[in-house]
Amino acid sequence: MTTENSSASGANASTSGTSNEGAFNRFLRVTEIDPRLLGMVGALLLIWLGFHLYGAIVNGFGAFLTPRNLWNLSVQTASIGIMATGMVLVIVTRNIDLSVGSILGFCAIVMGVIQVDILPQYLGLGHPAIWIITVICGLILGAMIGAFHGFLIAYLEIPSFIVTLAGLMVWRGAAFLVARGETISPVDSTFALLGGGPYGAIGSTGSWAVGLVACAVILWMLVKGRKRRETYGFHVRPVWAEVVVAALTCGAVIGAVLLVNAYGWPRGIVRRYAEANNITIPEEGLFISHGFAIPVLILVVVAIGMTILARRTRFGRYVFAIGGNPEAAKLAGINVNMMTVKIYALMGTLAALAGVVSSARLTSATNALGQFDELYVIAAAVIGGTSLAGGVGTIYGAILGALVMQSLQTGMILIGFDSAIQQVVVGVVLAFAVFLDNRYRSARK
Template identity: 75%
Template sequence: MTDTPDSSSDPHAPKAQNVNLLRKFLNGTEIDTRLLGMFGALALIWLGFHFYGLIFKGFGAMLTPRNLWNLSVQTSSIGIMATGMVLVIVTRNIDLSVGALVGVTGMTMGILQAEIFPQYIGLGHPMMWVITAICGIALGTLIGSFHGWLIAYRDIPAFIVTLGGLLVWRGTAFLANNGKTISPLDDTFKLLGGGPYGTIGATGSWIVGLLACAVVIFMLYNGRRKRSVHGFAKRPMWGELTVGGLSCGMIIGAVLLVNAYPWPKGIVKQYAAANDITVPEGGLFISHGFAIPVLILLTVGILMTILVNRTRFGRNVFAIGGNPEAAALAGINVKWMTLKIFALMGALAGLAGVVASARLNSATNALGLLDELYVIAAAVIGGTSLAGGVGTIYGAILGALVMQSLQSGMVLIGFDTSIQQIVVGSVLVFAVYLDNLYRKNAK
């Protein structure tokens, strides 16, 4: 007869049980541990800055609807570019010129709206914002293609090409209007940057939120059905319900948050006077809802995820990042792919220029300054490996939110710009160190 160990007398038994439960949860839900780590870091940043403000300032401004709404808008332009930077870094390249591209495309669009288009289509033309945005994105694509051509077909290292691009295009933006600021921009164009009028309101936000929940449920159902058809192992039902519940819970929470932030009283009075609305004694509550730049970021994230995970282009990107020589031997045109990746990066930088200049309602030479640092940091923090071959779009967007949360939190508690730069640089180095540890443990 054999003796069975008594787990109640083993001091390590509770710890082992907790580890097993966590492992069972991760295996059952198939949630990426890096994703959990980023959410944990984000929660620590938000709670840390909020309680720091409560203790030392007498009020906590971090976890308020106003600040979190502004944080989402501020993250948009960095997040848009970070989705493209994932592809660049996955293929073992780097792009240091994205901030300068935001500046030169923003300045070009400002000049088009203020000096050129009014002469031909008239000031305030309803299509001016569309034409302007297309021109900005096209210019970014053209510059990105030029960078890609130099890198792929002239064998100049990406670091050198884009470092030169950073200097060239920043200088070009300055010379384009002799360093002067162009403001204001077209009234419709500036809605792309957010603000009280650049939102979809409470009803629109609920529609977007419910549609997103429906998409999540459909994707879970469709994924389970496909696994069953192809004979792959399926997640346990509790895992499916957990993933669906958490996803829909976060979506509904986001809708409640953006709807809890009202328009400023002055804007409400102007809106009521312009539309013959009587403001009650207690005031009129009008929700912001989701801002247009946030919806642009989410749309870019979805499209880029489909591009990366569901197309031959995406498979080729990761094949090149895993082993460029093997990818070339397998028939992938590595040079042409490199050019297309940098062209896409340029287009996304142009789109970020649209959002950034619209948010400021002006075009300045300082637009996009140091954005390249935040974009690269966002991609790396989001799990994109500088060694190539590994990266996710949603990780880059979360990384952008983490970086912007750090910057916003430091501004709220009164840290100097120099300290902010020290913190951001330290976080970037620490993120690369964690990536190295993760890859070593994964082997």
């Protein structure tokens, strides 16, 4: 009798709680949309709209919400976003990496020397294998540096803050020594395509192909996920909720395709392209779409790969287990030391990949490349919901955080803010993000 009464009481309480739930909260619960993700998207849209309206009021026109600026913003976000995906795993395990900007700069310098000074002597200038060998060497170098940092942290038990702070100074100085303080340019022409630009994009047709494939994959994943839940008897979302999620995600993809295709090549480049290919330019002009930039596609591939790694593999489960409770992870048989080495090796590889994108975008390698990027990468991960207390973080959140950080920086440049003010704003935003994270975790306890 007592059990029945308590069960009835619990059911009534649950029903009462559901009935008192607001319509918006019920929508989020049924569709399983992450409230923090929605909050970040809302904040991003407010930032974009704010900078656009400010420019419209002060200068008479808004320059932020234009295809040109948003396309450039996506390219500028690529290198920070690539590194932020790795920083999520580092912070989840209760560590930190302050050296990623210096690793980026050092790897970029070494790759510059390889493709400008070394390989042309043996393969000949413009050889098609130059950029491939260069990228492979850069990624291996980044992985070795990261693994070395991980070894010092895991096996010599030096705090990650100290190891990576030392790495920040050591690899920045090493980059200066390798390049002798000089700018290394121009990089290989094919390598330069990895940085974007008119020729470093896939055009309108390629972008539509990517967008349609992405939509097909999204729909397939939703259908497969629903069938898997039904098979194992898990809760299944209502059909209307599945349709809403599919419409939102596919709508975002199609919107991105329309946006990048709305940004055309500059007239001078169009004219040179037409002359080189014997194309007659009509009186109304010739419009050639940029489409998705190659750095953005690299970021998307990295994001997908890192998401699978974090959520679908044993490696990812071990990472979050270590972040949740390192001692329990050790008792469960996880080799925490080797995992730390692997995580930092992965972080170094991603920093080197960001170095590929950054140096290709500038078509040169300089000693200052990647300077202060570590601050933006950490800020992007934290803003994206990665907890400094460990155990919590998402890849897509870090990329959104990178987009927020780059949007702030780009917007402040457009409206003419001094660089000192930009640094102040970044610091305030980072502190505020940590404050919100603490409040969010306290509210969930």
